[in-house]
Amino acid sequence: MAEEGIDVLVVAGNPWRSDYLRFAADITPVEGHAFALIEREGPARIIVEHPAEAARLRSEQAELDVRWSLSAIEETETAIRELGRRRIAIAPLAAAPYRLAMGPLVATIAPATALLDRLMLRKSPSEIAAFRRAAVLADEGYAVFLKAARVGRPEYALVAEVEAFFRSRGCPENFQILGSGGREVRGMHPPGERRIAAGDLVTTELTPCVDGYYAQICRTLVLGEPSEAHERAFSVYNEALEAGIAAVRPGATAGDVARAQNEVFRRHGLGDYVTSEYTRVRGHGLGLYVDARPALLEDVALKLEPDMTLIVHPNTYHPEVGYFVHGDSVRVTADGCEVLTKTPRRLFSAPLT
Amino acid sequence: MRRGLISWSRDEVPPSVLDRRVARFQEKIRAEKLDAVLVYTSFARPSAVAWLTHFVPYWNEALLVVQPSGAPVLLAAFSKRVHDWIRSVSHLGDVRSAPDLGRAAVNLLEERLPKPSSIGILELDALPWSVAEPIANSRYGGGLVDATGLFASIRQPADEVEIRLARRAAAIAVQAFKAIPTGAKRASELLSALERSARLGGAEEVLPRIAPDLRAGTTLCRLEGDALLGERYAVELSVAYKATWVRITRCVSTQAVPPSWRAAADRFVETAGRLNEANLSLEPQVAGSARPGKTAAWTLETCRGSPPLSIVATGEAPSPSALPGGSLACLSLQLELDDGPWLGGEPLILGSRGQPSRLLI
Numbered sequence: 153m154a155e156e157g158i159d160v161l162v163v164a165g166n167p168w169r170s171d172y173l174r175f176a177a178d179i180t181p182v183e184g185h186a187f188a189l190i191e192r193e194g195p196a197r198i199i200v201e202h203p204a205e206a207a208r209l210r211s212e213q214a215e216l217d218v219r220w221s222l223s224a225i226e227e228t229e230t231a232i233r234e235l236g237r238r239r240i241a242i243a244p245l246a247a248a249p250y251r252l253a254m255g256p257l258v259a260t261i262a263p264a265t266a267l268l269d270r271l272m273l274r275k276s277p278s279e280i281a282a283f284r285r286a287a288v289l290a291d292e293g294y295a296v297f298l299k300a301a302r303v304g305r306p307e308y309a310l311v312a313e314v315e316a317f318f319r320s321r322g323c324p325e326n327f328q329i330l331g332s333g334g335r336e337v338r339g340m341h342p343p344g345e346r347r348i349a350a351g352d353l354v355t356t357e358l359t360p361c362v363d364g365y366y367a368q369i370c371r372t373l374v375l376g377e378p379s380e381a382h383e384r385a386f387s388v389y390n391e392a393l394e395a396g397i398a399a400v401r402p403g404a405t406a407g408d409v410a411r412a413q414n415e416v417f418r419r420h421g422l423g424d425y426v427t428s429e430y431t432r433v434r435g436h437g438l439g440l441y442v443d444a445r446p447a448l449l450e451d452v453a454l455k456l457e458p459d460m461t462l463i464v465h466p467n468t469y470h471p472e473v474g475y476f477v478h479g480d481s482v483r484v485t486a487d488g489c490e491v492l493t494k495t496p497r498r499l500f501s502a503p504l505t
Numbered sequence: 506m507r508r509g510l511i512s513w514s515r516d517e518v519p520p521s522v523l524d525r526r527v528a529r530f531q532e533k534i535r536a537e538k539l540d541a542v543l544v545y546t547s548f549a550r551p552s553a554v555a556w557l558t559h560f561v562p563y564w565n566e567a568l569l570v571v572q573p574s575g576a577p578v579l580l581a582a583f584s585k586r587v588h589d590w591i592r593s594v595s596h597l598g599d600v601r602s603a604p605d606l607g608r609a610a611v612n613l614l615e616e617r618l619p620k621p622s623s624i625g626i627l628e629l630d631a632l633p634w635s636v637a638e639p640i641a642n643s644r645y646g647g648g649l650v651d652a653t654g655l656f657a658s659i660r661q662p663a664d665e666v667e668i669r670l671a672r673r674a675a676a677i678a679v680q681a682f683k684a685i686p687t688g689a690k691r692a693s694e695l696l697s698a699l700e701r702s703a704r705l706g707g708a709e710e711v712l713p714r715i716a717p718d719l720r721a722g723t724t725l726c727r728l729e730g731d732a733l734l735g736e737r738y739a740v741e742l743s744v745a746y747k748a749t750w751v752r753i754t755r756c757v758s759t760q761a762v763p764p765s766w767r768a769a770a771d772r773f774v775e776t777a778g779r780l781n782e783a784n785l786s787l788e789p790q791v792a793g794s795a796r797p798g799k800t801a802a803w804t805l806e807t808c809r810g811s812p813p814l815s816i817v818a819t820g821e822a823p824s825p826s827a828l829p830g831g832s833l834a835c836l837s838l839q840l841e842l843d844d845g846p847w848l849g850g851e852p853l854i855l856g857s858r859g860q861p862s863r864l865l866i
Contacts, residue, residue: 312704
């Protein structure tokens with residue numbers, strides 16, 4: 153803040169975008185808007201929308217000045233006005249409300265999203281430690297998922313088992329989507345009522361959160377014995393994942409990592425399936441947000457630096473077997489990367505009985 | 506992130522019910538002479554769009570465009586591959602891919618409203634900066650109107666379909682409370698049991714908060730890690746089923762249930778019954794009431810915009826806002842009893858003027 157000439161930083165958040173608030177004030181809103189007014193020195197002031205949220209945050213950090221208001225946005229605007237002529241900045245673009253970012257105070261508030269984005273890219277040792285713990289939990293969670301995947305169970309029951317496991321380990325949050333079926337499956341989604349059947353490919357992207365930090369694992373399993381087509385597909389995705397991980401090193405761009413994965417698909421005549429028609433990204437940053445910067449796409453020029461944390465996942469549709477996922481969480485090191493998820497890279501098979 | 510069951514049963518929520526809700530909204534839009542209303546949704550603020558279309562984003566965000574007539578259009582910042590899923594769980598005229606929601610909204614408005622127009626936005630003040638900026642800087646920026654009151658005016662009372670969904674959500678929560686292991690020593694044990702039960706019961710989402718030892722404090726915490734459970738603890742469980750949220754709070758004693766708690770529960774029922782559209786206050790107590798304890802805190806919450814639940818009245822703020830009889834609401838109450846604190850919470854249907862409220866379960 154001192155380098156940027158900012159006296160007071162206003163950080164907004166909500167349960168969907170809690171990452172900037174967690175980074176700046178170590179709070180995680182559960183319901184409603186939350187705002188932190190952070191001075192260069194001294195404790196932050198927090199404004200939330202619910203008395204229960206205020207009480208909870210006070211109990212988590214006694215030194216915080218927490219108040220609540222049914223009109224938290226107006227209350228924050230008033231607090232900003234009372235700061236007078238001090239240099240004020242606001243973040244992030246994704247969560248700051250219209251009234252604060254573009255309302256009557258617009259001429260007096262500077263944007264600060266880029267500042268926080270830069271700070272959040274490279275992780276500190278304590279952040280890396282949390283990420284490591286999350287990666288361990290991701291591996292354990294996948295083992296639970298694998299055990300839960302049995303013929304006849306609805307998709308949502310698989311997630312229920314994983315969630316119960318995560319809560320038993322003190323993990324409050326997880327991002328998880330899945331897919332089940334065959335060639336007709338084009339992606340993943342939240343769990344539905346479909347009952348998984350013999351011969352299904354069951355995909356999942358499982359992302360537990362430990363001390364605010366998300367780590368992810370992506371694997372695919374077959375209900376029953378994998379077919380030759382399944383095995384052929386797996387070998388392509390595994391080769392692509394290994395190529396992507398091999399490309400992760402300081403100085404390489406996010407685009408390089410995406411390209412390394414996509415080239416494998418192109419070599420196997422599957423180049424059409426690494427376009428936006430069939431897939432979104434070839435991985436992305438991980439941290440306090442589950443889909444953090446940078447996106448691993450061929451046109452992203454952001455250079456990797458040590459202690460960035462990523463998931464590398466060549467997830468996409470395969471014309472012979474359907475949507476297929478395979479990915480690991482990594483930390484960029486001084487000369488490459490460290491793979492933190494340890495679940496074996498293989499095509500898993502769940503028994504039919 | 507939402508990771509419970511998201512699906513659409515046409516038997517539970519018939520398309521005709523969603524059509525009727527949209528039609529009522531459009532009537533108001535026409536009455537206010539608006540050319541379109543934009544309704545933002547994310548998993549943090551899903552409820553307005555879900556009520557109109559049954560769509561709940563599991564993550565990411567979207568913008569529903571409702572014009573005075575015709576089916577709503579969803580601008581979705583999701584990958585196009587997810588559109589089939591979106592269509593399978595919601596009732597929409599069209600779904601369009603919109604990585605930049607604000608820009609996509611401007612493009613759609615330009616396509617449909619070439620002349621100067623008045624555009625309503627639900628909770629305009631709260632619209633995320635990234636979405637608001639392209640709209641505010643477009644030629645529609647001068648005609649933006651806050652449509653929060655307009656939407657709230659039709660959102661409650663709850664229809665029969667919503668009440669049935671709320672009953673199911675409450676039943677899921679009650680079942681989850683029954684799943685708490687008798688001898689649970691740690692919060693992680695009970696949270697695990699609650700989640701498993703609720704999600705296997707079909708919950709779309711579960712938000713548990715816990716006061717792990719009522720003798721140490723009554724603050725309902727979101728635990729990261731674990732905590733030892735005291736002899737008496739409280740659990741607040743907010744459960745969503747098909748986008749309908751209820752909040753239920755229960756105290757648990759590892760010993761025999763204290764007699765004071767039974768009296769407190771009776772007082773809760775009596776207190777809830779006194780609420781109606783003309784009386785959204787808990788005080789004063791009924792003269793001569795023999796019920797024990799002193800009210801330490803309370804809130805009455807409902808859904809009337811994009812947040813799943815927001816406060817209508819609370820002991821910590823002087824003036825309640827209006828809520829019509831027949832509204833679905835959740836009352837949470839904390840009492841100070843002679844032998845310690847007690848917390849309770851239940852969903853209810855608010856009574857009309859002069860009529861008592863009815864607890865949902």
